[in-house]
Amino acid sequence: MFDYLNIIFLETYKILFLLVPVLTAVAMIVWLDRRVWAFVQKRRGPNVVGPFGLFQSLADALKYLFKEIIIPASANKIIFILAPIVTMTLALIAWAVIPFSENFVIADINVGILYLFAVSSLGVYGIIMGGWASNSKYPFLGSIRSAAQMVSYEVSIGIIIINVLLCVGSLNLTDIVLAQKNLWFIIPLFPMFVIFFISALAETNRPPFDLPEAEAELVAGYQTEYSGMMYAMFWLGEYANILLMCALGSILFLGGWLAPIEVFPFNFIPDFVWLIFKILFLFILFSLVKAIVPRYRYDQLMKLGWKIFLPMSLFWVVITASYLFYFNLLPGN
Amino acid sequence: MIAHSIFFYIFSFVAIFSAIMVTVSKNTVHSVFFLILDFITISCLFIMIGAEFLGMIMLIVYVGAVAVLFLFVVMMLNVAQQKKQWFSSIGSSKHIPLGVLISVIIFFELIVVIGGWKFKPDVASLMSLSPNAEISNTHSIGNILYTDYIHLFQLSGMILLVAMIGAIVLTFRKRSGLKRQSYFSQISREREDSVELMDVNSKQGVDIDA
Structure with a gap:
């Protein structure tokens, strides 16, 4: 019995060791997002609270914490309360399989990439539940848009993942990173990286694909009826999902924790720092896109997903498979 | 093994409970959410017996895609919530005999199927191979699916394709009367097609409809 307790304590310790930094990072990343966005538009952004405005997110969190939680009278209470919890939980449990170095990963499972894909496809439930349970038109419309968008772009993300898996021959995330020891997959699979990046924007409802919360049309989409801490949980979950997508992109294409070149100043930096650098790099790209690109129209969004990205990525699967087969490079041979 | 069995019983209890709740709950949307809970617990059970690939595929396909469509249909149809208490309408309902007949038939069919169940003689020898073998079950499923059963696999793919096209x-x-955006005609528009310079005589104007 004590063995079990020991294992439970050890695992809890490991989980806290990962989750506390991730949550802090989510708060910081909100600040970074707003700063980058402001700099592109020649504004200052949040710069008052703390040095460089670093504690802005903390102040915001306190504000949300002390606000009253309002539940609409006609809302379905259980599902209304469950929705932000589901969003937040799903955004956090996905971090269990992200490898920060060869030995630091909470759950080194065989089907890590499938797990990530499954969790990100479950993410749509928080939004549908929130939109439906609010019992109001705008949230419902927003959640329908969001669900259709996320389901469509998941298809192309799945096929892009197949491309990478063809080159690796394993579903384990650690194996995927180790397979990039000589060549990061961004070089042979560059078009796939571009499509992955854009699909990730759509999957996380980021601008220019933030139609679910297009404020000009839908007030705030599925979040309209939420207030106080529940709104903050949606918000945190959304940013945790964005960070997760950045982590997935850096693991699939940018070599995860690997240094770009294995020479002195580079390999002296610890592994997890490299992964954090890559995640931050992708995240800054995310926020640049938010500042630069105007919002898409909904039919354009669907057209892009189904008529351009899906055929492109399928075509690239054929190319990758034929290339690997012809030159006898298929893993496992 | 204690923790293992505790988790097994928790998951199976939740699975059966939510399966019952799917049929019993009065709100149709709640039924779909219980169905989703059922799918999730069943995929947990798959993972517990070591079939992690099946469990994950179950999550991705059923929960990530199929149940979302269910949820949409149920939410959009806006089925009127059943106000009556369960069981209260048993005496008045005329569908009860039909329902009883169908459930009796299904029950006997299940008895026939399960009673006549026999394992193939070589199953026992195969079972000792796969679970503890070196290769992961993703590899072993792929090895079987793309070699021995490739024709069935392709056939089911064709059936799905036909069903999709049919739908x-x-x-x-x-x-009719729908305005569609055509990128090609937008890009291929020349200045000559759209702009015309005219000399307009004073007090006569120009006929723009011509």
Whole structure:
């Protein structure tokens, strides 16, 4: 019995060791997002609270914490309360399989990439539940848009993942990173990286694909009826999902924790720092896109997903498979 | 093994409970959420017996895609919530005999199927191979699916494709008077097609409809 307790304590310790930094990072990343966005538009952004405005997110969190939680009278209470919890939980449990170095990963499972894909496809439930349970038109419309968008772009993300898996021959995330020891997959699979990046924007409802919360049309989409801490949980979950997508992109294409070149100043930096650098790099790209690109129209969004990205990525699967087969490079041979 | 069995019983209890709740709950949307809970617990059970690939595929396909469509249909149809208490309408309902008949038939069918169940003689020898073998079950499923059963696999793919095309053909309606954006005609527009310079005489104007 004590063995079990020991294992439970050890695992809890490991989980806290990962989750506390991730949550802090989510708060910081909100600040970074707003700063980058402001700099592109020649504004200052949040710069008052703390040095460089670093504690802005903390102040915001306190504000949300002390606000009253309002539940609409006609809302379905259980599902209304469950929705932000589901969003937040799903955004956090996905971090269990992200490898920060060869030995630091909470759950080194065989089907890590499938797990990530499954969790990100479950993410749509928080939004549908929130939109439906609010019992109001705008949230419902927003959640329908969001669900259709996320389901469509998941298809192309799945096929892009197949491309990478063809080159690796394993579903384990650690194996995927180790397979990039000589060549990061961004070089042979560059078009796939571009499509992955854009699909990730759509999957996380980021601008220019933030139609679910297009404020000009839908007030705030599925979040309209939420207030106080529940709104903050949606918000945190959304940013945790964005960070997760950045982590997935850096693991699939940018070599995860690997240094770009294995020479002195580079390999002296610890592994997890490299992964954090890559995640931050992708995240800054995310926020640049938010500042630069105007919002898409909904039919354009669907057209892009189904008529351009899906055929492109399928075509690239054929190319990758034929290339690997012809030159006898298929893993496992 | 204690923790293992505790988790097994928790998951199976939740699975059976939510399966019952799917049929019993009065709100249809709640039924779909219980169905989703059922799918999730069943995929947990798959993972517990070591079939992690099946469990994950179950999550991705059923929970990530199929149940979302269910949820949409149920939410959009806006089925009126059943106000009556369960069991209260048993005496008045005329569908009860039919329901009882169908459930009796299904029950006997299940008895026939399960009673006549026999393992193939070589199953026992195969079972000792896979679970503890070096290769992961993703590899072993792939090895079987793409070699021995490739024709069935392709056939089921074809059936799904035909079903998909059929569904699209049945529901596709061409509406007239719809404005569609055509990138090609937008890009290929020249200045000559759209701009014309005219000398306008004073007090006569120009006929723009011509």
